[in-house]
Amino acid sequence: MRLAHLSDLHLYPPGALRVADVLGRRTAGALNLFLMRKPAHAVDRAKAAVAAVIEAQVDHVIVTGDLTNLALEPEFALAAEVLAPLGGHERLSIVPGNHDYYTPAVIAMKRFEHWFGHLVWPSGEGDYPAHKDLQGVRLILARSATMPPPLCAHGWIGARQAATIETLACEARDMGLFPVLAVHHYIHVQHSVREITGFLVDRGRLRELIRTSGLGLMLHGHDHHPHEMVVAGSDGRRVPVIGCGSTTAFRPEQGVFGHFNIYEIANGRVTVQRWQAADQGDRYHPVAG
Ligand SMILES: [Fe+2]
Numbered sequence: 664m665r666l667a668h669l670s671d672l673h674l675y676p677p678g679a680l681r682v683a684d685v686l687g688r689r690t691a692g693a694l695n696l697f698l699m700r701k702p703a704h705a706v707d708r709a710k711a712a713v714a715a716v717i718e719a720q721v722d723h724v725i726v727t728g729d730l731t732n733l734a735l736e737p738e739f740a741l742a743a744e745v746l747a748p749l750g751g752h753e754r755l756s757i758v759p760g761n762h763d764y765y766t767p768a769v770i771a772m773k774r775f776e777h778w779f780g781h782l783v784w785p786s787g788e789g790d791y792p793a794h795k796d797l798q799g800v801r802l803i804l805a806r807s808a809t810m811p812p813p814l815c816a817h818g819w820i821g822a823r824q825a826a827t828i829e830t831l832a833c834e835a836r837d838m839g840l841f842p843v844l845a846v847h848h849y850i851h852v853q854h855s856v857r858e859i860t861g862f863l864v865d866r867g868r869l870r871e872l873i874r875t876s877g878l879g880l881m882l883h884g885h886d887h888h889p890h891e892m893v894v895a896g897s898d899g900r901r902v903p904v905i906g907c908g909s910t911t912a913f914r915p916e917q918g919v920f921g922h923f924n925i926y927e928i929a930n931g932r933v934t935v936q937r938w939q940a941a942d943q944g945d946r947y948h949p950v951a952g
């Protein structure tokens with residue numbers, strides 16, 4: 664089973680932001696978008712990553728959230744267009760990021776689920792976590808995006824989702840499937856302001872779940888830099904927890920290139936192939952190590 668992992672595309676179509684959108688909760692995000700993010704994330708890079716994934720002939724693709732910047736309708740439309748070549752429910756899965764849940768109104772109207780629910784649940788709607796049984800793998804899709812205080816990007820799993828993730832992982836092991844959890848927020852400690860403004864509030868709960876539930880792999884986004892760690896399972900398992908980094912971030916002068924990963928999952932083992940944007944940002948190639 665070959666699984667590709669993309670994240671944090673932060674796509675923005677020129678002209679999508681209207682004056683009315685800049686008011687309220689989106690004010691700081693709009694400033695961030697135009698001062699920082701817009702030059703760093705590009706639609707062409709996302710399309711190049713999609714082309715590279717198709718060329719690599721993977722079985723399934725997971726995108727771990729933050730497809731948009733401000734959860735605007737045109738941003739979702741652009742993300743859907745860019746990702747469409749990857750296929751439907753059987754080939755592509757997506758979990759929401761905090762930027763896809765940017766305002767209470769967007770969450771209430773289920774804008775993310777309107778655009779991408781068909782890639783989460785077979786019927787197009789349901790509760791989180793969802794799951795898909797693929798070739799030897801159970802992919803569990805959880806929601807960590809929530810409505811944090813203004814200027815913050817915290818996440819939350821909650822007791823109900825955690826209990827279902829545990830049940831789904833145990834059931835997968837009984838069925839001979841390798842359980843993989845996909846969620847937007849990370850569980851590591853970041854030594855920056857993000858440690859205050861953007862962490863997963865109940866990450867201790869998720870760490871304990873990884874330790875005890877039989878999960879074989881956790882994939883996440885939110886950290887725009889690649890990050891890998893291992894959580895020791897209570898039964899001696901070593902569970903990789905992997906963030907591929909933003910697929911579209913690109914500031915070569917600062918050593919920031921877009922990333923995605925391809926995982927080969929076989930016989931309970933995970934092998935990671937890391938891909939990176941080339942110098943011009945117009946194509947991706949595997950990197951050594
Ligand atoms: Fe992000």
Ligand SMILES: [Fe+2]
Pocket residue numbers: 729760761762816847884885886
């Ligand atoms: Fe995020």
